[in-house]
Structures are given as structure tokens and as C-alpha cells.
Amino acid sequence: MASISHDDTNAVVIVGSGAGGGTLAHELTRRGVKVVLLEAGARQSLASFSQVPGEAFAQLTWLEPRTQSGTTTVVEDYPTLPSWTAKTVGGTTVHWTAMALRARDWEVRARSTYGAIDGASLIDWPLGYKELLPYYQMAEKRMVVTRRNGNPGLPASNHFKVFHYGAKRLGYRQVHTGYMAINSRPADGRGMCIQQGFCVQGCKTGAKWSTLYTEIPRAEATGNLELRAECRALHIEHGADGRVTAVVYRDPAGNEQRQKARIVCVACNAVETTRLLLLSTSARFPNGLANSTDQVGRHFCHHTGCFVWGVFEQPIEFWRGATLAGVVLDETRHDPKRGFAGGYHLEMAALDLPSIAIAGFPQTLWGRELGFVMEHYRSMAGIYINGEDLPRSTNRITLNREVKDQFGLPVANIHVDDHPNNAAMRRHGQQQAKALFEAAGAVKVLMSRQTPATHNMCAARMSRDPNDGVVNAHGQAHEVANLFVSDGSAMSTPSSANPTLTIVALALRQADYIERQMSARAI
Amino acid sequence: MRANATMDRREFLSATGVLTGVLAAGSPLALLAPGRAWALDLGTLSGSEGAALLAAARTIAPHDGLDDAPYALVVRALDDSAARDAATLTLLRRGVTTLGAGFAAAAETERVATLRALESTPFFKSVRATTLATLYASPLVYAYFGYEGEAFSKGGYLLRGFNDLRWLPEVPLADSGPVFGAESH
Ligand SMILES: Cc1cc2nc3c(=O)[nH]c(=O)nc-3n(C[C@H](O)[C@H](O)[C@H](O)COP(=O)(O)OP(=O)(O)OC[C@H]3O[C@@H](n4cnc5c(N)ncnc54)[C@H](O)[C@@H]3O)c2cc1C
Ligand code: SF4
Numbered sequence: 001m002a003s004i005s006h007d008d009t010n011a012v013v014i015v016g017s018g019a020g021g022g023t024l025a026h027e028l029t030r031r032g033v034k035v036v037l038l039e040a041g042a043r044q045s046l047a048s049f050s051q052v053p054g055e056a057f058a059q060l061t062w063l064e065p066r067t068q069s070g071t072t073t074v075v076e077d078y079p080t081l082p083s084w085t086a087k088t089v090g091g092t093t094v095h096w097t098a099m100a101l102r103a104r105d106w107e108v109r110a111r112s113t114y115g116a117i118d119g120a121s122l123i124d125w126p127l128g129y130k131e132l133l134p135y136y137q138m139a140e141k142r143m144v145v146t147r148r149n150g151n152p153g154l155p156a157s158n159h160f161k162v163f164h165y166g167a168k169r170l171g172y173r174q175v176h177t178g179y180m181a182i183n184s185r186p187a188d189g190r191g192m193c194i195q196q197g198f199c200v201q202g203c204k205t206g207a208k209w210s211t212l213y214t215e216i217p218r219a220e221a222t223g224n225l226e227l228r229a230e231c232r233a234l235h236i237e238h239g240a241d242g243r244v245t246a247v248v249y250r251d252p253a254g255n256e257q258r259q260k261a262r263i264v265c266v267a268c269n270a271v272e273t274t275r276l277l278l279l280s281t282s283a284r285f286p287n288g289l290a291n292s293t294d295q296v297g298r299h300f301c302h303h304t305g306c307f308v309w310g311v312f313e314q315p316i317e318f319w320r321g322a323t324l325a326g327v328v329l330d331e332t333r334h335d336p337k338r339g340f341a342g343g344y345h346l347e348m349a350a351l352d353l354p355s356i357a358i359a360g361f362p363q364t365l366w367g368r369e370l371g372f373v374m375e376h377y378r379s380m381a382g383i384y385i386n387g388e389d390l391p392r393s394t395n396r397i398t399l400n401r402e403v404k405d406q407f408g409l410p411v412a413n414i415h416v417d418d419h420p421n422n423a424a425m426r427r428h429g430q431q432q433a434k435a436l437f438e439a440a441g442a443v444k445v446l447m448s449r450q451t452p453a454t455h456n457m458c459a460a461r462m463s464r465d466p467n468d469g470v471v472n473a474h475g476q477a478h479e480v481a482n483l484f485v486s487d488g489s490a491m492s493t494p495s496s497a498n499p500t501l502t503i504v505a506l507a508l509r510q511a512d513y514i515e516r517q518m519s520a521r522a523i
Numbered sequence: 524m525r526a527n528a529t530m531d532r533r534e535f536l537s538a539t540g541v542l543t544g545v546l547a548a549g550s551p552l553a554l555l556a557p558g559r560a561w562a563l564d565l566g567t568l569s570g571s572e573g574a575a576l577l578a579a580a581r582t583i584a585p586h587d588g589l590d591d592a593p594y595a596l597v598v599r600a601l602d603d604s605a606a607r608d609a610a611t612l613t614l615l616r617r618g619v620t621t622l623g624a625g626f627a628a629a630a631e632t633e634r635v636a637t638l639r640a641l642e643s644t645p646f647f648k649s650v651r652a653t654t655l656a657t658l659y660a661s662p663l664v665y666a667y668f669g670y671e672g673e674a675f676s677k678g679g680y681l682l683r684g685f686n687d688l689r690w691l692p693e694v695p696l697a698d699s700g701p702v703f704g705a706e707s708h
Binding site: 051052053054146147152153154155156157158160161162164165175176177184185186192193194195196197198204205314315316317319320321352353354356357358363364366367368370371374375377378440 | 582583584585586635638642648651652655656659660664665668669670671672673674675678679680681683684685686687688690691692693694697698699700701702703704
């Protein structure tokens with residue numbers, strides 16, 4: 001690992017070591033660029049991952065306060081957890097369930113495809129699908145995604161047999177064990193999936209791609225990376241020319257440090273990315289860095305996510321096997337006849353015993369009905385509805401000055417008013433999931449409401465026009481040439497795909513651009 | 524929680540409570556405990572408060588085949604949070620008062636009606652949340668629900684039944700994938 005001086009004005013500073021930051025760090029360092037990677041969380045390892053669900057949650061999750069407001073049901077159901085993200089080296093790729101889907105070509109032209117929709121702030125992406133596709137392919141190679149590049153699919157688990165049977169009976173054509181960033185056979189120097197079902201707690205075989213044990217150690221091996229774990233970025237500074245010059249952070253001992261930088265890339269997962277920009281105020285940027293057009297934090301998207309559970313008479317034991325390895329792709333289309341714009345995925349989803357009642361069920365469930373469902377835990381199947389939600393300029397991440405974190409800084413408030421389009425899509429998805437389970441013989445179907453956001457997107461979005469977003473097609477701030485956004489906040493619209501493959505693809509594309517710009521001495 | 528409880532003088536003298544119970548013969552929990560009697564010291568709540576909360580936990584998440592012991596863990600969790608935070612203690616104390624003196628001994632339909640009326644209160648929400656978060660997270664109950672917990676040390680389920688379901692047809696290979704290495708087993 002490199003040792004980079006605090007005064008090195010040639011260093012690229014990346015904040016956040018997850019899907020976006022970890023990938024970017026590897027891409028830049030392997031090209032000889034010196035990178036300081038700041039990460040708020042601690043470094044775990046395959047050996048240190050706890051396999052006790054509650055302990056694992058505490059070990060990996062961002063548990064510092066965040067507040068929320070708006071009409072989404074999450075406000076009522078999960079008052080202290082509006083968003084579920086990780087705080088650890090590797091970020092939420094340690095937690096994730098590894099469904100690696102591409103956005104579709106028509107989704108990156110959402111405004112053109114869907115037209116104007118009341119109460120939505122849709123735009124087209126400032127890059128075409130043709131420009132994105134090669135990076136999806138690179139990302140899939142790098143993450144060893146199943147069903148791509150000749151990698152076999154994951155085998156069917158008991159849970160998938162139920163999911164597949166119901167889907168086929170319902171007439172769905174495209175249903176398989178998913179495009180998973182999980183090794184179906186040993187590859188990439190990592191083991192294969194042994195179907196233990198602890199994907200969310202940290203995969204102890206390393207079969208699941210995470211920057212913790214792929215991109216980050218590889219970046220370290222180049223000799224160009226200095227990872228500083230348990231270091232919290234507090235704000236970003238800029239010089240008289242408006243270019244960023246340094247990141248101020250707290251080291252593990254709690255002391256304030258200042259790392260000079262030639263370029264700063266923010267990859268803190270949309271909520272904290274937004275917060276860091278908003279906390280970086282100055283005379284020039286009184287409302288936050290790169291926020292002169294008042295776009296930072298707006299258009300926050302998080303997908304239409306909710307669970308549907310089927311209770312069966314025969315045993316399934318759905319905790320055995322990769323947690324999310326099953327998908328129906330037939331509903332991923334824009335078909336206004338269904339009563340809403342955009343599409344969704346039906347994803348097979350299991351939850352462990354400790355988590356299901358608290359995170360999977362409606363908060364109104366208790367008494368004999370809860371007892372009945374839980375007594376059928378071994379005969380349950382689950383579906384997660386992952387659909388495209390519509391951006392709204394008023395769905396916004398802001399600073400809540402009433403609530404402070406341990407450093408005395410205001411926490412993020414997440415405001416979300418659910419768009420009627422999201423509600424219509426969710427209802428459709430719930431009905432389809434119910435029909436799927438009933439086609440497979442379910443005796444009872446249970447619907448959850450929305451879950452805390454695990455996919456945080458669009459809050460510093462790419463736009464052609466600086467009045468519509470924060471960054472350009474390369475994630476470069478419209479206003480600050482050497483400031484980049486390198487995570488899901490840069491997505492212009494959320495698409496119906498779980499975001500990580502897109503985040504990685506965009507980070508790979510951004511690395512190419514940064515290298516070109518550095519060689520040209522433009523930044 | 525202690526197994527094989529014998530009450531000592533301190534427990535009789537203290538203002539806080541103790542919950543006790545005996546595991547039913549043949550209880551799945553009996554395998555885990557050295558004896559069948561158990562006792563739980565409460566640090567803050569009284570014994571009758573603890574008993575009311577235990578009854579509430581049982582009403583919220585009723586499992587007739589489960590002993591009181593795992594529900595006592597819920598009471599312990601509530602007692603711990605009451606010890607940490609005065610506001611929680613007040614919330615629980617007042618809540619237990621609204622349940623009424625006879626709550627713990629009342630029939631289930633009565634307990635349900637009482638709790639139903641309190642459904643939107645912070646007291647109920649807090650007891651419900653703690654019940655769910657504690658009861659199902661206790662390894663004591665895993666076996667009861669069939670859950671197998673940690674699997675890494677046993678090699679996962681790849682060769683231990685992740686695909687042993689036989690009541691539905693097998694999935695065509697095109698929609699799934701081979702079990703790598705299965706040929707050799
Ligand atoms: C349970 C779960 C399951 C998921 N499953 C899937 C899935 O199947 N498919 C999919 O595509 N996506 C999935 N996701 C989402 C996926 O994990 C995220 O999209 C992805 O990890 C986001 O990448 P990121 O780089 O934006 O942020 P992260 O990966 O979250 O990394 C951000 C990092 O920044 C750090 N950080 C934040 N603020 C600061 C600061 N001020 N200073 C220093 N460091 C900071 C954080 O500690 C964190 O480690 C899942 C998420 C969860 C929670
Ligand atoms: S099921 Fe597979 S991917 Fe998930 S934790 Fe286990 S080995 Fe890892």
C-alpha cells in the first residue's frame with residue numbers, strides 16, 4: 001500500500017469505498033494514478049463477518065442518525081431507518097445480494113419514452129445507451145456475472161423452483177436464476193457459491209463480488225493506493241478559482257486532517273454524497289458545493305421496493321441458497337396499458353428468521369395472523385418488487401440542522417412523497433406476485449409496504465443542462481471541473497434495475513475520462 | 524437468564540422483579556438448558572410489570588408450542604432499555620398501567636382486544652418491535668421454526684439440501700445452472 005503525503009497536490013481523493021469508489025480506486029491506481037481512499041467504516045474480512053444476523057447488521061450498517069419526512073410509508077414504518085446502507089470498507093457491496101442487472105436502452109431515455117408526467121422531473125440521460133453498453137460488458141466481466149460471458153447460471157434452489165413454477169404457470173417467459181455477481185464456479189481467484197444464504201451478512205466464501213476483496217486489494221497491490229479506513233470526510237475545500245483543493249476529514253483518533261487533492265471523487269452512496277456536498281459551504285458556494293443551481297439532493301429516487309410473501313403447505317426452506325437468485329424480466333417494459341409508466345422486476349427474495357418479521361412484514365401484523373405466518377416460516381417464499389420510481393424535484397435530501405451527528409454536523413433528512421405512478425406500479429407488481437404464488441399453490445399471500453431504501457439514486461444527477469442536475473455525462477460537476485460524483489447519485493433516472501452494475505459501469509467510464517483529462521492536464 | 528433457579532435473598536428483598544418459569548416436558552428448549560426451571564432477574568421493572576409484558580409479547584407473537592422462556596428474553600430486552608433510558612421506563616410503566624391489573628391472566632381474546640385498542644400508541648409499537656426483534660432472533664427458537672442459522676461452518680447447503688424440494692418439477696437447465704462439482708458426489 002502506498003503512503004501518500006497530506007500535502008500531495010497530485011493525489012486523487014476518493015471518498016467512499018463501495019461499488020463506485022472501490023471500483024474507481026482500482027481503475028485509477030492500475031493506470032498509475034495515486035489515490036487516497038477515505039472510508040468512514042472499518043475493514044472487515046471473510047473471517048471477521050459475523051453470521052448472526054443482528055450482529056452482522058450492527059457490524060456493517062450505517063447506523064448514525066438520519067431523519068425523514070414525506071408521504072412514503074417508510075416514514076411511519078421505519079422512523080429511524082429511512083435508508084439502509086453500509087459503513088464498512090467495501091461499502092454496501094459487503095451487504096448486497098448481487099443481482100447485477102442492466103438498465104434498458106429505453107430507460108436511459110426515460111423522458112422521451114414516458115413523455116411529460118405531472119409531478120415528475122424526468123430527463124433523458126446525457127449519454128446514449130451505445131456509450132453505456134461497453135462499460136456494462138466490462139463491469140460484467142470484472143464482477144463475473146452469471147449468464148454473461150459464458151458464466152453458467154446459478155443452480156435452482158428450492159425457493160427458485162417455487163418461483164419458477166409459479167412464474168411459468170402465470171405465462172411469464174423470462175424467468176431464471178438471475179444475472180448474479182456470484183461465482184457459480186470458482187473464478188477470479190475467489191471461491192464458488194456454496195448456497196448458504198448469508199449474502200446480506202457478508203459472504204464468507206467471497207463468491208459474491210464485493211470491492212472489499214476484489215477491487216480494493218487489487219488497487220493496493222498496484223502500490224498506488226492508500227486506503228484510510230475509519231476516516232470520515234467532513235467537508236471539501238476549494239481555491240480561489242473554484243476548483244477543489246482538499247478534503248477535510250477526521251482520522252480514527254478523531255483528529256482533523258486535511259488531504260490535498262488534484263481531483264476529488266465523492267462516492268458515499270447518494271444520501272451521504274449529498275450531505276457531504278451540502279456541508280461543503282463557502283462564500284462562493286453558500287448552499288453547498290456545486291449547488292449554485294440548487295440541484296444537489298433533488299430528484300432522489302429509491303425504487304418502488306416492497307416484499308410479497310407466499311405461504312405454502314409444503315416445506316421450501318428458502319433461507320437455504322443465494323438470497324436473491326431469481327428474476328422475472330417480463331414486466332420490465334414500458335407499457336402504459338398497465339396503468340403506469342416504466343417497468344419493474346420481480347425478484348425472488350428470502351429473509352432470515354431474525355429479520356423477516358421486523359423488515360419484511362407490514363407493521364400492522366401481529367397476533368394469530370403473525371403467529372400463523374411465522375409457524376410456516378419453513379414453507380414460505382418471497383418476492384421483492386424492484387421497479388422504476390419517478391424523480392420529483394421536491395423529493396430531496398437536505399441537511400437537518402436540528403439533529404447532529406457525533407461530529408456536531410447536521411444529519412441528512414430524506415424527504416419522499418410517493419408519486420401516484422409508483423403506487424400504481426407497486427399495486428400491479430403485488431397483484432402479479434400474488435398471482436404467481438397462487439399459481440404455485442400458496443395458501444396465503446402477505447404484502448409488505450415499502451422497505452427502507454437500499455437503492456439510493458439520482459440525488460446529484462447527470463444532466464445535459466446544469467439547471468437539471470449536478471454533473472455531466474462523466475459524473476463531473478457542471479460547476480467544478482475537478483469534482484466528480486462516482487456513485488448512484490449520478491444516475492439521471494433510476495431505471496428498473498438494481499443499481500450496482502450501473503454504478504460500476506459508470507465508475508469504469510469515469511476512470512477512462514479522468515485519465516484522459518489528467519493526461520491532457522485539463523484537470 | 525439462569526437455568527436451575529433458586530431464589531436468593533437479594534431477589535426477595537429487591538424492589539425489582541424476577542420472572543420464573545419451567546420448561547414443558549419435551550420442549551425443544553429443554554435440550555439447550557441444563558435443567559427445566561429458569562429465572563430472569565429484572566433490573567428495573569417489577570415482577571408484575573414483567574409478567575404483563577410477557578403476556579403482551581405472547582399475545583403479539585403467539586406460538587402455542589413455545590415456552591415462556593424465549594418470551595422472557597423479550598421482557599429482558601425491554602427491561603434493559605428501561606434501565607438505559609428513563610423515557611422508555613416511563614413509557615413502559617404507563618403502558619402496563621393501561622393494560623390493567625388483570626391483563627396477564629386474562630383470556631387471549633381479551634388481551635387481543637386490549638392491545639388492539641392501543642395499536643397506534645408508542646407503547647404498543649415499542650413492545651411489538653422489541654418482541655419481534657428479540658423473539659425470532661433468539662437461537663433458542665431457531666429449531667422451533669425450522670431455521671438452521673449459520674451454515675458456513677457446515678459447508679453451506681450446496682450439498683445439504685438447497686435443492687432437495689421434490690413437490691414441484693425440476694427447473695430446466697436453461698433457466699438455472701449446473702451444480703458445479705456435483706458430478707463427483
Ligand atoms: C441488503 C441490501 C441488498 C442489496 N442488494 C442489491 C442487489 O442485489 N443488486 C444491486 O444492484 N444492488 C443491491 N443493493 C444496493 C447496493 O449495495 C448499492 O447500490 C451499492 O453498494 C451502492 O454503491 P455506492 O458506491 O454508491 O455506495 P456504498 O457501496 O454504500 O459505499 C459508500 C461508502 O461510503 C462511505 N462513506 C459515506 N460517507 C462517508 C464520509 N463522509 N467519509 C468517508 N466515507 C464515507 C460509507 O461508509 C460506505 O462504505 C443492496 C443494498 C442492500 C442494503
Ligand atoms: S449464498 Fe452464495 S453468495 Fe450468498 S453468502 Fe452464500 S456463498 Fe456467498
